[in-house]
Amino acid sequence: MSDDFDNYYSDESEHEAQVRAEKELADRLVGLGHSLHNNVMERVNKRRILEDRWLRNTRQLNGIYDPETQTRLDASKGSKVFVNITRKMANTAESRLLDIIFPTDDRNWAIQPTPIPYLAKMVGDETPVSHEDGQQFVTDKGVQVEKRDLAAGQIEEARERADAMQDEIDDQLNEAGYNAHCRDIVKQAVRLGTGVLKGPVVHNKTRKNWVEQKDEEGNSVHIMQTSQELRPGAEFVDVWDFFPDMSARTIEESVGVFQRHQMSKKELIKLATQGGLGFMKDQIAQVLQTDTELLNTSSHLEELRNMAGVTGVKNNKYEVWEYHGPITKDELRACGCEVDDDEMLDEAEGVVWFTEKHVIKAVINPSDTEEVPYSVFCWEEDDTSIFGFGIPQMMEDSQRVMNGTWRMVMDNGALSAGPQIVVDDNVVAPADGSWTLTGRKVWKKLDPNASLRDAFGVFNIDGHTNELLALFQFARGLADEETAIPQIAQGEQGDASDTYNGMRILMNSANTMMRRVVKNWDDNITRTHIKRMYDWNMQFNANNDLKGDYDVDARGASSLLVKEEQARNLMNLMNMASSPLLEPLTNTAELYRKVVSSMQLETKDIVKSDEEIKSLTEQQQQMQEQMIQAQTQQQADKGDPLAMKKLELMHMKAQADSELKFMAIEAKKEEIQLKRESMMVVREVDLAKLATDQNMKISDLKTKLGIKQLDVRSKDSLFEKEKSLKMTMGSGI
Secondary structure, eight states: OOOHHHHHHHOOOOHHHHHHHHHHHHHHHHHHHHHHHHHHHHHHHEEEEEEHHHHHHHHHHHHHHHHHHHHHHHHHHHHOOOOOHHHHHHHHHHHHHHHHHOOSOOOOOEEEOOOOOHHHTTTTOOOOOOOOOOBBBBBBBBOOOOOHHHHHHHHHHHHHHHHHHHHHHHHHHTTTTTTHHHHHHHHHHHSSSSSEEEEEEEEEEEEEEEEEOTTTTSSSEEEEEEEEEEEEEEEEEEEEGGETTTSHHHTOOOOOOEEEEEOOHHHHHHHSTTTTTTOOOHHHHHTOOOSSOOOOTTHHHHHHHHHEEEEEEEOOOEEEEEEEEEEEEHHHTTTTOOOOOOTTOEEEEEEEEEEEEEEEEEEEEOOTOOSSEEEESSSSTTTOOOBBBBBHHHHHHHHHHHHHHHHHHHHEEEEETSEEEEEEEETTTTTTSSOOOOTTOEEOOTTTTTTTTOOOOEOOOOOOOHHHEEEHHHHHHHHHHHHHEEEEGGOOOTTSSHHHHHHHHHHHHHHHHHHHHHHIIIIIIIIIHHHHHHHHHHHHOOOOOOOOEEEEEHHHHHHHHHHHHHHHHHHHHHHTTSSTTTTTGSSSHHHHHHHHHHOOOOOOSSSSOOOHHHHHHHHHHHHHHHHHHHHHHHHHHHHOOOHHHHHHHHHHHHHHHHHHHHHHHHHHHHHHHHHHHHHHHHHHHHHHHHHHTTTTOOHHHHHHOOOOOOOOOOOHHHHHHHHHHHHTTTTOO
């Protein structure tokens, strides 16, 4: 049998062998598509329970009862009111966190050079540096070079490179709208418990530049030139479309990650026709030619639309899946990828796009680190899952108690607002035929022997509003405890103390939980994403001046601690500085600038400049002296000898001040002239050196450069002039 098999293929033509090889690759491609499709369907089914929780959280956030509760309330004919405290708590948490992690005056991260131990030891080392032959290194000025000088130079170079890397990443994030994406992440994490950031996501950035050129007639014209540049960025990923390994507890443990994209037919065609993206045109064509009903796993969309009042919308988009994770090398080869032949490792990290079970793109993970480009932030982390808990989930029971209590308040209020009336229709009947109770109504007595006292019975329903409101307030307080967002953090002082120390203690308590959330953001979003941006620039950025060994410093938590404590200390210091004892010792203007800056306001728009303050102070001082002089003049006119002597001294002082001001102005002029002449001498020296280098006369060099002959004083005359000036100013030589 084996011989027949070998003979069969030995007789096979080259064309037939090529066809067979192509068919085998196509079969593997189909197999990869079905394998990935089955994998993602398994993850979709496993996450159904979690999505039910998210739908429940979304209804609670929007003040909508679940279908079962709504049906029960409709049948009871009672109150259907929903007291939506959840939205306020969620908005407070979202705003509070965004104020901390995105300060208006600074980024919440930094790039720092990695400390080098041997350089740290050399910082204070005064040992001279020598050549191999023992000759010591000296600078151009003859100064001995020491080890600390070398360490300082290397540290400064590392700092400059780190600053360049930081500026580059900051520019890339600004272009990608990083802050806007992060706001969406915080919003979803607060509401559903989990927010996802993707990056670096590489896009073709089109740059436009206007270049000046000359036309045929020599006129200047500006022509726009465009260029394409690969720029990394970041994207917000909707948690509904994020499918990691459900058995993993962290994103690092996840074996591959799927992301769902909703695309129209037009968008799929664009992927096929746009060059440079690596999508398989023939595979996309097969998808577009399929007449079967589109696969739809986005069952949550219809529920969300119903909550918004949008019904009858049919989802006719393609679900395009993006997979990051391990792929067998045979499958990657089937997709046209070049992989190594290492038999020890039969898998490689790849990126595969597929839709309707058809693979439309497959590449090796371009990053040398082979990381998945996803960062996950949870408001309240779950130790058993990648996904966490949001504000609605944390206060779900409290919200249910508040709703139930408030409905009872409404129902009880309606019943107890008026009495229940029992009428014996055998005794009386309304004259107008209507049994509705109104003022001055006429009734007919039907039984002449019956007593009218027995015709009507009035019964009052007891009101329990106070007891129910107390229960409501208790549930409201439980919501604060469960979410760890007290009233003071919501902008309500409650029972807070009016004293500074009391407010400080309350604010520290309110920030306790927020510090932990900010730390989670630093660890899971800022540090991981900026680290991947750093790795991308190290691998792909063509600018070598910004490359080096750096660490990422996430400063969200430190910003919270420092800024709020500093703001409170500044306000306390302002109160202390107003005392007569400390006011002369305080730079009040600079302290006030610090207070304004701590409030995240522009100091230049509010606080006067130093020149304006100095001028205002001089005016006030001058007005005060004029008032004192006027009072002294009045006393002198009355013949007071002491006042006359004081007035004489004031005139002498004013004359002396005027002379001093004149001398200061003249001295300033002399100083300016001296600096000008010094610059002339320096230029003459530079010209002499240049003339020597060019083997020319100074006069010829000046003529060549178009410099007029200047009357320059000698260095000796400049020294004498400077000496005289400094003696006049009293500044010393």
